[in-house]
Amino acid sequence: MTDLNNVKISGKAITPVLKGLSNENLARKILKEGVGTQEIDENKQYPAEKYVESLNIIEKKMGSLVLKKVGKFMMDSAKWPPNVNDLENALKSIDVAYKMNHTPNSSDKIGSYHFKKISDKEFEIHCDNPYPCGLDLGIVAGVAQKFNPKAYTRHKEGDCRAKGKKSCVYSIKLS
Numbered sequence: 001m002t003d004l005n006n007v008k009i010s011g012k013a014i015t016p017v018l019k020g021l022s023n024e025n026l027a028r029k030i031l032k033e034g035v036g037t038q039e040i041d042e043n044k045q046y047p048a049e050k051y052v053e054s055l056n057i058i059e060k061k062m063g064s065l066v067l068k069k070v071g072k073f074m075m076d077s078a079k080w081p082p083n084v085n086d087l088e089n090a091l092k093s094i095d096v097a098y099k100m101n102h103t104p105n106s107s108d109k110i111g112s113y114h115f116k117k118i119s120d121k122e123f124e125i126h127c128d129n130p131y132p133c134g135l136d137l138g139i140v141a142g143v144a145q146k147f148n149p150k151a152y153t154r155h156k157e158g159d160c161r162a163k164g165k166k167s168c169v170y171s172i173k174l175s
C-alpha cells in the first residue's frame with residue numbers, strides 16, 4: 001500500500017501539468033485549495049499527497065480525458081537524457097524520472113511504473129502509484145507516441161485504480 005504522507009514532489013514536475021491544462025486558471029485554483037499556492041516554484045518541493053488530491057479534483061471536474069491530454073503534453077515537452085533514444089529505454093525511464101521527482105522515493109512508499117517486456121513488439125507498464133489512471137495513461141501513451149509514432153497504447157482489461165484497485169496495466173504494441 002502506497003503512502004504519500006510526508007512525501008514531497010518537485011515543483012519541476014508540477015509546472016508542465018499546469019501548462020498542459022486547457023483551463024489553467026481553474027487548475028491553479030484547484031491547486032491552491034490542495035497544495036496551498038497558485039504559483040509553483042520549480043526549485044521548491046510540495047506535499048505530494050495534496051498534489052494528488054488536486055489532480056483527483058481536476059479529474060472529477062474536467063474529466064479523465066483532460067488528464068490524459070496533460071500526461072501526453074508532459075511527455076512531449078519533457079527533456080530526455082541523451083542515452084534514452086528508443087521506446088524500450090524511454091518506457092523504462094518513466095520510473096526513473098518519477099523517483100527523481102519525489103522525496104523520499106522508495107517503491108513501497110510511492111509505488112512505481114514497472115516496465116515489462118512481453119515481446120520485441122509488445123511492452124507493458126504496471127502502475128501501482130497513487131496518481132490518477134487517466135494521467136498515467138496519457139504519460140505512457142505520450143512516451144510511446146514520441147519514440148515510436150506507430151505504437152498503440154491502451155489500458156488492459158481488469159484492475160484499475162479508478163475502480164479502487166491497487167494497480168493499472170497499460171499495454172504498448174508496435175505494428
Ligand SMILES: [Zn+2]
Nearest residue numbers: 133160161168
Ligand atoms: Zn486504470
